[in-house]
Amino acid sequence: MSDLLWQKPGVKVDARIQKFLAGEDVILDREFFVFDIEASRAHAQGLQQIGILAADELAGLERELSLLADDFNAGRFVLDDQYEDGHSAIEARLVERLGDAGKKIHTGRSRNDQILVATRLWLKDRLSRLLATCRESAQVALARAEAEQAVPLPGYTHLQRAVVSSLGMWWAAWAEGFVDDAQRAADTLAWVDANPLGSAAGYGVNLPLARDHTTQALGFGRMQVSAAYAQLSRGKFEMAAIEALTSALLDLRRLAWDLSLFTSAEFGFVALPSQYTTGSSIMPNKRNPDVIELMRASYSAAAAARTEIEQLLSLPSGYHRDLQFSKGAIFHAFGRGLDALELLPDLLRNLEWKTDRMREALDPSMYATDLAVDMAREGLPFREAYRLAADPARWAEGDPDASLRARVSPGASGELRLDALKERLARLPE
Incomplete structure (x- = not known):
C-alpha cells in the first residue's frame, strides 16, 4: 500500500489493523472513481479562483485528471490495494505526475466531503x-x-376468480x-x-472556497x-x-x-x-x-x-x-x-x-357482482341485491365484452382514463 494520507512520523501502522480499516473500500471506490475525479477538477478550478493555484498549475491538474479518467476507463489504471482508497489514489497520481501542484489539490477539502x-x-x-x-x-x-x-382477462382476489377484468x-x-x-x-x-463539496470535515475551512462555482461546474441544482x-x-x-x-x-x-x-x-x-x-x-x-x-x-x-x-x-x-x-x-x-x-x-x-x-377461464359466477349492481341501479337495496345475486341459480353465461363496456366508474374497464395517465407521464422531468 502507498503511504497513507494521514500517516505521521513515529506512528506505526499495523498491517492487520489497516486491512480491517480499509476493508473493501478501494474496490468499492471503483464505482465512485470517475465522479471523484470530476469533483477534484471542479475543486481545483475553485482553488485557482481564490489564488491557491496558479493558472498553469490548474491546467496541469485538469490535464492529468482527464488522463487518469481515460486510463481508468480503459483499464490502464487499476484501483487496487496499493491504495488506501480512491481519494488517495487520485492524489498519489497527481503528486507523481505534477509534484507540488498535486500536493495542493487537497487544500480546503477533506475525504469527508470528497466521499x-x-x-x-x-x-x-x-x-x-x-x-x-x-x-x-x-x-x-x-x-x-x-x-x-377491451380484451377480457379474469380478475382475481385471494387468487380466486372474482370478476371479469x-x-x-x-x-x-x-x-x-x-x-x-x-x-x-x-x-x-x-x-x-x-x-x-467545500464543507470539508463538517466545519468549513478558513478559506473563501468557491462553492458556488463547484455547484455549477458539477451540475448540482443547489449548494x-x-x-x-x-x-x-x-x-x-x-x-x-x-x-x-x-x-x-x-x-x-x-x-x-x-x-x-x-x-x-x-x-x-x-x-x-x-x-x-x-x-x-x-x-x-x-x-x-x-x-x-x-x-x-x-x-x-x-x-x-x-x-x-x-x-x-x-x-x-x-x-x-x-x-x-x-x-x-x-x-x-x-x-x-x-x-x-x-x-x-x-x-x-x-x-x-x-x-x-x-x-x-371466465365462468358465470364472475358476473354476479354485475348482477347485484344492476339490481341496485333499478332501486333494490344493495344488500338485498347482493343476497339475491349470490344464488347460483341466477347465474348465467355472461357476455364479457358487455360487462367490460358497462363498467363505467372512473378507472374501470369502460372508463380507463388513459389520457390522464398520459398527461402525468408527459409532465415528468426529462
Whole structure:
C-alpha cells in the first residue's frame, strides 16, 4: 500500500489493523472513481479562483485528471490495494505526475466531503436511470393498455376468480404504478441534487472556497449550505434514494408474481419471450421463467441495503467511520435493482397473451357482482341485491365484452382514463 494520507512520523501502522480499516473500500471506490475525479477538477478550478493555484498549475491538474479518467476507463489504471482508497489514489497520481501542484489539490477539502460529493453525483446518475426506466415501463404499459383495452382477462382476489377484468385494466394499473415510481425518482433526485463539496470535515475551512462555482461546474441544482449538515445528511439521502428504488421494485415484484402465475400451465395466459426463460439441467421438457423470478427477488437486496444503512445511523453529529459501510449497501441495492428494472420494458413489449385461455377461464359466477349492481341501479337495496345475486341459480353465461363496456366508474374497464395517465407521464422531468 502507498503511504497513507494521514500517516505521521513515529506512528506505526499495523498491517492487520489497516486491512480491517480499509476493508473493501478501494474496490468499492471503483464505482465512485470517475465522479471523484470530476469533483477534484471542479475543486481545483475553485482553488485557482481564490489564488491557491496558479493558472498553469490548474491546467496541469485538469490535464492529468482527464488522463487518469481515460486510463481508468480503459483499464490502464487499476484501483487496487496499493491504495488506501480512491481519494488517495487520485492524489498519489497527481503528486507523481505534477509534484507540488498535486500536493495542493487537497487544500480546503477533506475525504469527508470528497466521499459526500462523489456519492451524490453517483446517486444522481442512478436516480436518473431509475427515472428513465420507470418512464419507459409506463409508456409501454400505456401503449398496450390502449391497444388491448377491451380484451377480457379474469380478475382475481385471494387468487380466486372474482370478476371479469381486462388487459386494459391490467396494463393501466402498472402504467400508473410506474408513473408514480418515476415521479418519486424525480422528487428524490431533486432532493439529492445538492453540493456538499467545500464543507470539508463538517466545519468549513478558513478559506473563501468557491462553492458556488463547484455547484455549477458539477451540475448540482443547489449548494448544501450548512457544513455541519453535510455530514449529518450522510446516510439520510442514501436511504431516500434506496426508498425510491424500492418503490419501483415493489411494483416489479408484484408484476413478476402475476407473470409467474399467468405463465404456469394451470393459468396459461401468457407466453414469455424465449430469452426470458431457461431450461432445466435435468428435465428436458422444462422452460423456466427464471428472469421474472429473479426480478421478483430483487426487492430483497434493496430492502436489506436500506436496513443496513439505517442501522449505521445511530450516531451523534459529526463524521464517524461507521459510515464507510454505507457504500457497499447502495452499490448492491442499485446494482441488483437497476439490472432487474432495466430488463422490464422489453419484457413488457414482447410478452404475448393467450386470449382464448383467458376467455375460457371466465365462468358465470364472475358476473354476479354485475348482477347485484344492476339490481341496485333499478332501486333494490344493495344488500338485498347482493343476497339475491349470490344464488347460483341466477347465474348465467355472461357476455364479457358487455360487462367490460358497462363498467363505467372512473378507472374501470369502460372508463380507463388513459389520457390522464398520459398527461402525468408527459409532465415528468426529462
